[in-house]
Amino acid sequence: MTDIGFPVFDCDNHYYEAIDAFTRHLDPRTGPRTIQWCQIDGRQYHVIGGKVSRAVVNPTFDPVALPGVLKDYFRGNPNNENPIELLKQREPIRPAYRDKDARIATLDEHGLERVWMFPTLGMIYEEPLHQDPWAVQQVFTAFNRWMLEDWGFNHKDRIFTAPYISLVDVDWAISELEFALDNGARNIVMRPAAPTTVDGPRSPADPMFDRFWGLVNEAGITVVAHAGDSGYNSHGYAEDNGFSAAFGSQARPQPLRMATMFDRPIEDFLGSLVCDKMLERFPNVRVASVENGSGFLRGLLKKLDATANKMPGWFSEAPSETFRKQIWINPFWEDDVHEVVELVGSDRVIFGSDWPHIEGMPVPLDYVDELKEFTPAVQQLIMHDNVTELNQRRPL
Secondary structure, eight states: OOOOSSOOEEEEEEOOOOTTTTTTTSOGGGGGGSEEEEEETTEEEEEETTEEEOSSSOTTOSSEEOTTTTHHHHTTOTTOOOHHHHTTOEEOOOGGGTOHHHHHHHHHHHTOSEEEEEOSGGGTSSGGGTTOHHHHHHHHHHHHHHHHHHTOSSBTTTEEEOOBOOOSSHHHHHHHHHHHHHTTOSEEEEOSSOOEETTEEOOTTSGGGHHHHHHHHHHTOEEEEEOOOOOOOOTTSSOOOSOTTOOBOSSSBOHHHHHHTSHHHHHHHHHHHHHTTHHHHOTTOOEEEESSOSTTHHHHHHHHHHHHHHSTTSSSSOHHHHHHHHEEEOOOTTSOHHHHHHHHOGGGBOOOOOBTSTTSOSSGGGGGGGGTTSOHHHHHIIIIIHHHHHTSOOOO
Protein backbone atom coordinates (compact mmCIF):
# COMPACT_ATOMS: atom_id res chain seq x y z
CA MET A 1 0.00 0.00 0.00
CA THR A 2 1.26 3.48 -0.92
CA ASP A 3 0.96 6.27 1.64
CA ILE A 4 0.12 9.33 -0.47
CA GLY A 5 -0.59 11.76 2.34
CA PHE A 6 -4.39 12.08 2.01
CA PRO A 7 -7.41 9.74 2.09
CA VAL A 8 -8.62 8.18 -1.17
CA PHE A 9 -12.21 7.83 -2.40
CA ASP A 10 -12.42 5.36 -5.30
CA CYS A 11 -15.46 6.15 -7.48
CA ASP A 12 -15.51 2.81 -9.28
CA ASN A 13 -15.43 -0.47 -7.37
CA HIS A 14 -17.59 -3.47 -8.22
CA TYR A 15 -19.10 -6.48 -6.54
CA TYR A 16 -19.78 -9.80 -8.23
CA GLU A 17 -23.46 -10.57 -7.79
CA ALA A 18 -24.64 -13.38 -5.54
CA ILE A 19 -26.20 -16.39 -7.27
CA ASP A 20 -29.68 -15.20 -6.30
CA ALA A 21 -29.08 -11.47 -6.75
CA PHE A 22 -31.77 -11.18 -9.42
CA THR A 23 -34.12 -13.90 -8.24
CA ARG A 24 -34.24 -13.67 -4.43
CA HIS A 25 -36.96 -11.02 -4.50
CA LEU A 26 -38.37 -11.84 -7.94
CA ASP A 27 -41.78 -13.43 -8.29
CA PRO A 28 -40.92 -16.82 -9.89
CA ARG A 29 -44.06 -16.55 -12.00
CA THR A 30 -42.35 -13.77 -13.96
CA GLY A 31 -39.47 -16.11 -14.86
CA PRO A 32 -40.07 -16.61 -18.60
CA ARG A 33 -40.18 -12.83 -19.07
CA THR A 34 -37.45 -11.95 -16.60
CA ILE A 35 -34.49 -14.05 -15.33
CA GLN A 36 -34.00 -17.75 -14.68
CA TRP A 37 -31.02 -20.09 -14.36
CA CYS A 38 -30.25 -22.96 -16.70
CA GLN A 39 -27.47 -25.51 -17.10
CA ILE A 40 -25.91 -26.30 -20.47
CA ASP A 41 -23.06 -28.82 -20.84
CA GLY A 42 -22.40 -28.61 -17.11
CA ARG A 43 -22.14 -24.81 -17.04
CA GLN A 44 -24.69 -22.43 -15.53
CA TYR A 45 -26.13 -19.51 -17.49
CA HIS A 46 -28.80 -16.90 -17.02
CA VAL A 47 -31.85 -17.08 -19.22
CA ILE A 48 -33.00 -13.49 -19.77
CA GLY A 49 -36.36 -12.87 -21.35
CA GLY A 50 -36.45 -16.47 -22.53
CA LYS A 51 -32.99 -16.38 -24.19
CA VAL A 52 -29.76 -17.84 -22.86
CA SER A 53 -27.25 -15.08 -22.12
CA ARG A 54 -23.59 -15.79 -22.85
CA ALA A 55 -22.44 -12.20 -22.35
CA VAL A 56 -20.43 -13.39 -19.33
CA VAL A 57 -18.56 -16.67 -19.59
CA ASN A 58 -19.34 -17.67 -16.01
CA PRO A 59 -22.11 -15.62 -14.31
CA THR A 60 -21.55 -17.56 -11.07
CA PHE A 61 -18.09 -15.90 -10.90
CA ASP A 62 -16.51 -18.97 -9.35
CA PRO A 63 -13.84 -19.21 -10.61
CA VAL A 64 -13.29 -15.64 -11.79
CA ALA A 65 -10.58 -13.76 -13.71
CA LEU A 66 -7.88 -11.91 -11.77
CA PRO A 67 -8.24 -8.22 -10.97
CA GLY A 68 -6.57 -6.03 -13.57
CA VAL A 69 -5.33 -8.95 -15.63
CA LEU A 70 -5.73 -6.83 -18.80
CA LYS A 71 -3.91 -3.75 -17.47
CA ASP A 72 -0.94 -4.02 -19.84
CA TYR A 73 -3.26 -4.95 -22.70
CA PHE A 74 -5.16 -1.69 -22.33
CA ARG A 75 -1.95 0.28 -21.98
CA GLY A 76 -1.16 -0.67 -25.58
CA ASN A 77 -0.46 -4.38 -25.27
CA PRO A 78 3.36 -4.07 -25.26
CA ASN A 79 3.76 -7.84 -24.89
CA ASN A 80 1.43 -8.59 -27.82
CA GLU A 81 -0.75 -10.82 -25.65
CA ASN A 82 -4.10 -12.32 -26.58
CA PRO A 83 -6.78 -11.06 -24.18
CA ILE A 84 -8.73 -14.30 -24.49
CA GLU A 85 -5.71 -16.20 -23.18
CA LEU A 86 -5.16 -13.70 -20.36
CA LEU A 87 -8.74 -14.19 -19.22
CA LYS A 88 -8.13 -17.90 -18.74
CA GLN A 89 -6.15 -17.04 -15.60
CA ARG A 90 -8.80 -17.66 -12.95
CA GLU A 91 -9.08 -18.13 -9.21
CA PRO A 92 -11.82 -19.10 -6.73
CA ILE A 93 -14.08 -16.18 -5.89
CA ARG A 94 -12.78 -14.06 -3.02
CA PRO A 95 -15.02 -13.30 -0.01
CA ALA A 96 -14.51 -9.57 -0.59
CA TYR A 97 -16.36 -9.79 -3.89
CA ARG A 98 -19.62 -10.69 -2.14
CA ASP A 99 -19.33 -9.83 1.56
CA LYS A 100 -19.39 -6.23 2.74
CA ASP A 101 -17.28 -6.74 5.85
CA ALA A 102 -14.67 -8.73 3.96
CA ARG A 103 -14.64 -5.84 1.49
CA ILE A 104 -13.98 -3.36 4.29
CA ALA A 105 -10.85 -5.35 5.15
CA THR A 106 -9.81 -5.17 1.50
CA LEU A 107 -10.32 -1.40 1.47
CA ASP A 108 -7.94 -1.20 4.40
CA GLU A 109 -5.40 -3.34 2.55
CA HIS A 110 -5.74 -1.12 -0.53
CA GLY A 111 -5.44 2.13 1.40
CA LEU A 112 -8.94 3.32 0.44
CA GLU A 113 -11.07 5.41 2.76
CA ARG A 114 -14.31 4.98 0.77
CA VAL A 115 -15.66 3.52 -2.46
CA TRP A 116 -18.64 3.75 -4.73
CA MET A 117 -19.75 0.21 -5.58
CA PHE A 118 -21.52 -0.75 -8.81
CA PRO A 119 -23.06 -3.87 -10.35
CA THR A 120 -21.28 -6.21 -12.72
CA LEU A 121 -24.06 -8.23 -14.35
CA GLY A 122 -26.54 -5.53 -13.39
CA MET A 123 -24.95 -3.11 -15.86
CA ILE A 124 -25.58 -5.41 -18.82
CA TYR A 125 -28.96 -6.98 -18.04
CA GLU A 126 -31.32 -4.17 -19.01
CA GLU A 127 -30.48 -4.46 -22.70
CA PRO A 128 -31.68 -8.08 -23.17
CA LEU A 129 -35.02 -7.00 -21.66
CA HIS A 130 -35.32 -3.52 -23.15
CA GLN A 131 -38.23 -4.42 -25.42
CA ASP A 132 -40.24 -5.39 -22.35
CA PRO A 133 -40.31 -2.38 -19.98
CA TRP A 134 -42.47 -4.28 -17.50
CA ALA A 135 -39.80 -6.98 -17.21
CA VAL A 136 -37.08 -4.36 -16.70
CA GLN A 137 -39.06 -2.96 -13.79
CA GLN A 138 -39.60 -6.41 -12.23
CA VAL A 139 -35.94 -7.39 -12.49
CA PHE A 140 -34.44 -4.20 -11.12
CA THR A 141 -36.99 -3.78 -8.35
CA ALA A 142 -35.89 -7.23 -7.16
CA PHE A 143 -32.22 -6.47 -7.79
CA ASN A 144 -32.26 -3.25 -5.75
CA ARG A 145 -33.87 -5.07 -2.79
CA TRP A 146 -31.14 -7.70 -2.95
CA MET A 147 -28.51 -4.94 -3.07
CA LEU A 148 -29.90 -3.26 0.01
CA GLU A 149 -30.09 -6.60 1.83
CA ASP A 150 -26.58 -7.86 1.03
CA TRP A 151 -24.60 -4.61 0.82
CA GLY A 152 -26.70 -1.74 2.11
CA PHE A 153 -26.60 1.58 0.29
CA ASN A 154 -24.22 2.99 2.91
CA HIS A 155 -22.15 0.48 4.86
CA LYS A 156 -20.17 2.00 7.73
CA ASP A 157 -19.85 5.25 5.80
CA ARG A 158 -17.25 3.53 3.61
CA ILE A 159 -19.05 1.46 0.96
CA PHE A 160 -21.77 3.22 -1.02
CA THR A 161 -23.70 1.04 -3.45
CA ALA A 162 -25.84 2.59 -6.17
CA PRO A 163 -29.41 1.41 -6.79
CA TYR A 164 -29.96 0.75 -10.50
CA ILE A 165 -32.69 2.89 -12.09
CA SER A 166 -33.97 2.86 -15.65
CA LEU A 167 -36.28 5.42 -17.24
CA VAL A 168 -38.38 2.80 -19.03
CA ASP A 169 -41.31 4.01 -16.92
CA VAL A 170 -41.22 7.39 -15.21
CA ASP A 171 -43.55 6.42 -12.36
CA TRP A 172 -41.46 3.34 -11.58
CA ALA A 173 -38.23 5.37 -11.80
CA ILE A 174 -39.62 7.87 -9.29
CA SER A 175 -40.71 5.05 -6.99
CA GLU A 176 -37.24 3.47 -7.10
CA LEU A 177 -35.59 6.84 -6.53
CA GLU A 178 -37.79 7.38 -3.47
CA PHE A 179 -36.81 3.89 -2.26
CA ALA A 180 -33.14 4.81 -2.73
CA LEU A 181 -33.51 8.11 -0.89
CA ASP A 182 -35.48 6.55 1.97
CA ASN A 183 -32.73 3.97 2.47
CA GLY A 184 -29.79 6.34 2.54
CA ALA A 185 -28.41 6.04 -0.99
CA ARG A 186 -25.82 8.66 -1.93
CA ASN A 187 -25.99 8.00 -5.65
CA ILE A 188 -27.96 6.05 -8.23
CA VAL A 189 -26.74 4.42 -11.42
CA MET A 190 -28.12 3.94 -14.92
CA ARG A 191 -26.66 2.83 -18.22
CA PRO A 192 -25.87 5.47 -20.88
CA ALA A 193 -28.70 4.67 -23.28
CA ALA A 194 -31.99 6.00 -24.59
CA PRO A 195 -34.57 4.12 -22.47
CA THR A 196 -37.16 2.08 -24.34
CA THR A 197 -40.59 2.98 -22.98
CA VAL A 198 -43.93 1.42 -23.96
CA ASP A 199 -44.02 4.09 -26.68
CA GLY A 200 -40.53 3.31 -27.96
CA PRO A 201 -37.08 4.76 -27.26
CA ARG A 202 -36.82 8.28 -25.87
CA SER A 203 -34.00 10.62 -25.03
CA PRO A 204 -33.22 10.44 -21.30
CA ALA A 205 -33.66 14.24 -21.30
CA ASP A 206 -37.11 14.16 -22.88
CA PRO A 207 -39.53 16.36 -20.87
CA MET A 208 -41.63 13.23 -20.28
CA PHE A 209 -39.03 12.34 -17.63
CA ASP A 210 -38.98 15.77 -15.97
CA ARG A 211 -40.84 14.54 -12.90
CA PHE A 212 -37.96 12.11 -12.27
CA TRP A 213 -35.23 14.68 -12.92
CA GLY A 214 -37.15 17.16 -10.80
CA LEU A 215 -36.94 14.82 -7.81
CA VAL A 216 -33.22 14.24 -8.48
CA ASN A 217 -32.80 18.01 -8.59
CA GLU A 218 -34.72 18.50 -5.34
CA ALA A 219 -32.94 15.69 -3.47
CA GLY A 220 -29.49 16.65 -4.75
CA ILE A 221 -28.43 13.02 -5.24
CA THR A 222 -25.74 12.24 -7.83
CA VAL A 223 -26.67 10.27 -10.94
CA VAL A 224 -23.94 7.98 -12.26
CA ALA A 225 -23.94 7.05 -15.92
CA HIS A 226 -21.86 3.88 -15.79
CA ALA A 227 -20.68 1.89 -18.78
CA GLY A 228 -22.74 -1.17 -19.57
CA ASP A 229 -24.54 -2.78 -22.45
CA SER A 230 -26.16 0.23 -24.10
CA GLY A 231 -27.54 -1.74 -27.03
CA TYR A 232 -25.43 -0.12 -29.74
CA ASN A 233 -24.77 -1.98 -32.95
CA SER A 234 -22.35 -1.70 -35.86
CA HIS A 235 -25.01 -0.99 -38.51
CA GLY A 236 -23.59 -3.75 -40.66
CA TYR A 237 -19.94 -2.70 -40.51
CA ALA A 238 -19.10 -5.62 -38.20
CA GLU A 239 -20.77 -8.65 -36.72
CA ASP A 240 -22.84 -7.76 -33.65
CA ASN A 241 -21.92 -10.78 -31.57
CA GLY A 242 -22.12 -9.22 -28.15
CA PHE A 243 -22.36 -5.93 -26.32
CA SER A 244 -20.08 -3.11 -27.39
CA ALA A 245 -17.45 -3.66 -24.68
CA ALA A 246 -16.94 -7.31 -25.65
CA PHE A 247 -13.74 -8.59 -27.24
CA GLY A 248 -15.45 -10.95 -29.66
CA SER A 249 -14.07 -14.44 -29.98
CA GLN A 250 -10.50 -15.49 -30.66
CA ALA A 251 -11.61 -16.80 -34.04
CA ARG A 252 -13.65 -13.69 -34.93
CA PRO A 253 -12.25 -10.57 -33.26
CA GLN A 254 -14.12 -7.29 -33.71
CA PRO A 255 -11.55 -4.49 -34.13
CA LEU A 256 -14.01 -1.95 -35.57
CA ARG A 257 -16.37 -2.39 -32.64
CA MET A 258 -13.52 -1.92 -30.19
CA ALA A 259 -12.20 1.13 -32.06
CA THR A 260 -15.44 3.06 -32.52
CA MET A 261 -18.34 1.79 -30.45
CA PHE A 262 -17.36 2.26 -26.83
CA ASP A 263 -17.47 6.06 -26.88
CA ARG A 264 -20.76 6.38 -28.71
CA PRO A 265 -23.18 5.60 -25.87
CA ILE A 266 -21.74 8.04 -23.35
CA GLU A 267 -21.24 10.77 -25.95
CA ASP A 268 -24.87 10.48 -27.01
CA PHE A 269 -26.13 10.25 -23.42
CA LEU A 270 -24.27 13.26 -22.05
CA GLY A 271 -24.86 15.20 -25.25
CA SER A 272 -28.60 14.66 -24.92
CA LEU A 273 -28.63 15.99 -21.35
CA VAL A 274 -27.12 19.22 -22.64
CA CYS A 275 -28.80 19.54 -26.04
CA ASP A 276 -32.28 18.63 -24.80
CA LYS A 277 -31.69 21.14 -21.98
CA MET A 278 -32.47 18.86 -19.06
CA LEU A 279 -29.45 20.24 -17.21
CA GLU A 280 -30.64 23.76 -17.93
CA ARG A 281 -34.10 22.96 -16.54
CA PHE A 282 -32.60 21.31 -13.45
CA PRO A 283 -29.37 23.09 -12.50
CA ASN A 284 -28.96 21.11 -9.26
CA VAL A 285 -28.63 17.80 -11.13
CA ARG A 286 -25.10 16.39 -10.96
CA VAL A 287 -24.04 13.60 -13.33
CA ALA A 288 -20.89 11.50 -13.01
CA SER A 289 -19.66 9.56 -16.03
CA VAL A 290 -17.95 6.45 -14.67
CA GLU A 291 -15.99 3.80 -16.59
CA ASN A 292 -16.75 5.46 -19.92
CA GLY A 293 -13.31 6.97 -20.36
CA SER A 294 -12.61 10.40 -21.79
CA GLY A 295 -11.74 9.74 -25.43
CA PHE A 296 -14.99 11.38 -26.55
CA LEU A 297 -14.61 14.51 -24.47
CA ARG A 298 -12.71 17.02 -26.62
CA GLY A 299 -14.78 16.27 -29.70
CA LEU A 300 -18.10 16.44 -27.87
CA LEU A 301 -17.39 19.80 -26.22
CA LYS A 302 -16.28 21.23 -29.55
CA LYS A 303 -19.39 19.93 -31.33
CA LEU A 304 -21.72 21.23 -28.62
CA ASP A 305 -20.39 24.77 -28.93
CA ALA A 306 -20.39 24.58 -32.72
CA THR A 307 -24.06 23.56 -32.57
CA ALA A 308 -24.83 26.53 -30.33
CA ASN A 309 -23.32 28.86 -32.92
CA LYS A 310 -25.56 27.34 -35.58
CA MET A 311 -28.69 27.58 -33.38
CA PRO A 312 -28.55 31.04 -31.81
CA GLY A 313 -30.94 31.41 -28.91
CA TRP A 314 -31.38 27.69 -28.21
CA PHE A 315 -28.89 27.54 -25.34
CA SER A 316 -28.87 30.04 -22.49
CA GLU A 317 -25.07 29.77 -22.25
CA ALA A 318 -22.27 27.98 -24.05
CA PRO A 319 -23.24 24.29 -23.78
CA SER A 320 -19.66 23.38 -22.92
CA GLU A 321 -20.04 25.56 -19.81
CA THR A 322 -23.25 23.79 -18.80
CA PHE A 323 -21.38 20.51 -19.25
CA ARG A 324 -18.51 21.67 -17.05
CA LYS A 325 -20.85 22.86 -14.29
CA GLN A 326 -22.91 19.68 -13.94
CA ILE A 327 -20.94 16.71 -15.32
CA TRP A 328 -17.93 14.96 -13.74
CA ILE A 329 -15.59 12.67 -15.70
CA ASN A 330 -13.84 9.48 -14.59
CA PRO A 331 -11.13 8.88 -17.21
CA PHE A 332 -9.79 5.43 -17.88
CA TRP A 333 -6.48 4.97 -16.16
CA GLU A 334 -4.85 4.71 -19.59
CA ASP A 335 -6.41 8.01 -20.76
CA ASP A 336 -4.48 11.28 -20.70
CA VAL A 337 -5.73 12.75 -17.43
CA HIS A 338 -3.87 15.99 -18.13
CA GLU A 339 -6.06 16.52 -21.18
CA VAL A 340 -9.19 15.87 -19.14
CA VAL A 341 -8.14 18.44 -16.53
CA GLU A 342 -7.48 20.91 -19.36
CA LEU A 343 -10.95 20.34 -20.81
CA VAL A 344 -13.17 20.30 -17.71
CA GLY A 345 -10.98 21.42 -14.81
CA SER A 346 -9.37 19.52 -11.97
CA ASP A 347 -12.55 19.90 -9.88
CA ARG A 348 -14.52 17.80 -12.37
CA VAL A 349 -12.20 14.77 -12.63
CA ILE A 350 -12.71 11.72 -10.42
CA PHE A 351 -10.56 8.66 -9.80
CA GLY A 352 -11.93 5.16 -10.25
CA SER A 353 -9.95 1.93 -10.31
CA ASP A 354 -12.67 -0.44 -11.62
CA TRP A 355 -11.42 -3.00 -9.08
CA PRO A 356 -11.70 -5.99 -9.26
CA HIS A 357 -12.63 -6.05 -12.94
CA ILE A 358 -10.24 -7.38 -15.54
CA GLU A 359 -9.67 -4.05 -17.31
CA GLY A 360 -9.10 -2.05 -14.13
CA MET A 361 -6.13 -1.54 -11.83
CA PRO A 362 -4.66 -4.66 -10.17
CA VAL A 363 -4.32 -2.51 -7.02
CA PRO A 364 -6.31 0.76 -6.91
CA LEU A 365 -3.48 3.02 -5.75
CA ASP A 366 -1.42 2.03 -8.78
CA TYR A 367 -3.20 5.05 -10.27
CA VAL A 368 -0.99 7.41 -8.25
CA ASP A 369 1.67 7.07 -10.96
CA GLU A 370 -0.71 8.63 -13.51
CA LEU A 371 -0.96 11.81 -11.39
CA LYS A 372 2.66 12.30 -10.37
CA GLU A 373 3.10 15.47 -12.47
CA PHE A 374 0.20 17.22 -10.69
CA THR A 375 0.55 19.15 -7.46
CA PRO A 376 -0.48 17.34 -4.27
CA ALA A 377 -3.54 19.61 -4.07
CA VAL A 378 -4.76 18.56 -7.53
CA GLN A 379 -4.03 14.91 -6.78
CA GLN A 380 -6.21 15.16 -3.69
CA LEU A 381 -9.03 16.77 -5.68
CA ILE A 382 -9.03 13.91 -8.18
CA MET A 383 -8.54 11.06 -5.74
CA HIS A 384 -10.68 12.26 -2.86
CA ASP A 385 -12.31 15.68 -2.68
CA ASN A 386 -14.35 15.66 -5.89
CA VAL A 387 -16.01 12.30 -5.21
CA THR A 388 -16.54 13.25 -1.59
CA GLU A 389 -18.50 16.29 -2.79
CA LEU A 390 -20.59 14.15 -5.14
CA ASN A 391 -21.23 11.65 -2.35
CA GLN A 392 -23.02 14.27 -0.29
CA ARG A 393 -26.63 14.97 -1.15
CA ARG A 394 -27.16 18.62 -2.03
CA PRO A 395 -30.89 19.14 -1.50
CA LEU A 396 -32.61 22.35 -2.46
